[in-house]
Amino acid sequence: MSSAAAYGDFLRGLISNPRAVSAPTPSSPTLARAIAAQVDLGRDGLVIELGPGTGVVTQALLEHGVPADRLVAIELEGSFARLMRKRFPKVTVHHGDAVTFESQIAFGARVAAIVSGLPLLQLPLETRRSLLRRALACQDAGGAFVQLSYSWRPPVPPEPGMTLTRKTVWRNFPPAHVWTYRAG
Numbered sequence: 001m002s003s004a005a006a007y008g009d010f011l012r013g014l015i016s017n018p019r020a021v022s023a024p025t026p027s028s029p030t031l032a033r034a035i036a037a038q039v040d041l042g043r044d045g046l047v048i049e050l051g052p053g054t055g056v057v058t059q060a061l062l063e064h065g066v067p068a069d070r071l072v073a074i075e076l077e078g079s080f081a082r083l084m085r086k087r088f089p090k091v092t093v094h095h096g097d098a099v100t101f102e103s104q105i106a107f108g109a110r111v112a113a114i115v116s117g118l119p120l121l122q123l124p125l126e127t128r129r130s131l132l133r134r135a136l137a138c139q140d141a142g143g144a145f146v147q148l149s150y151s152w153r154p155p156v157p158p159e160p161g162m163t164l165t166r167k168t169v170w171r172n173f174p175p176a177h178v179w180t181y182r183a184g
């Protein structure tokens, strides 16, 4: 897909749902690769992507080595969910609210990592905390919750027993941070 066509798809979603999309452009390939690199390929289970948009990070996850049949993407904006299904027919794409991601996966399913492009700072702190806790609680030791953010502050303050790392990616508009939370 040409970058003009990819941006056109993104712009249509942005116009249709500016609050949910909440970014001027999709993540750059450099940022998408930095996010995907946080996923440990040695772990079994699903990799769940919250808010995939037009699929830049999805593509990077596949290139990183995540098998398509272990990737589940949950997207709120209808035009993005339809585009995702067309672009990635082997990835499971759900059209719905990723904050309640558990309702979209089989009960007790093993989870290897959760990667999020959700505009988390728009959500109340308690909702963010709950999402982070649930995202780590559904994984065994070493699991990760990887969050993209444009703010220099962590999107959720880490809690006792969690570790948090940050990687700053300048080659993105705007410059962005990849925050990785792991259960200690």
Ligand SMILES: C[S@@+](CC[C@H](N)C(=O)[O-])C[C@H]1O[C@@H](n2cnc3c(N)ncnc32)[C@H](O)[C@@H]1O
Binding pocket: 017, 020, 021, 022, 023, 025, 026, 027, 050, 051, 052, 053, 054, 055, 056, 057, 074, 075, 076, 077, 080, 096, 097, 098, 099, 116, 117, 118, 119, 148
């Ligand atoms: C900042 S964009 C990131 C898109 C993509 N991950 C990227 O890096 O280019 C935020 C994405 O999250 C989606 N989104 C926002 N709120 C959502 C929700 N509650 N559930 C699922 N997707 C949501 C938006 O529609 C949009 O696709």
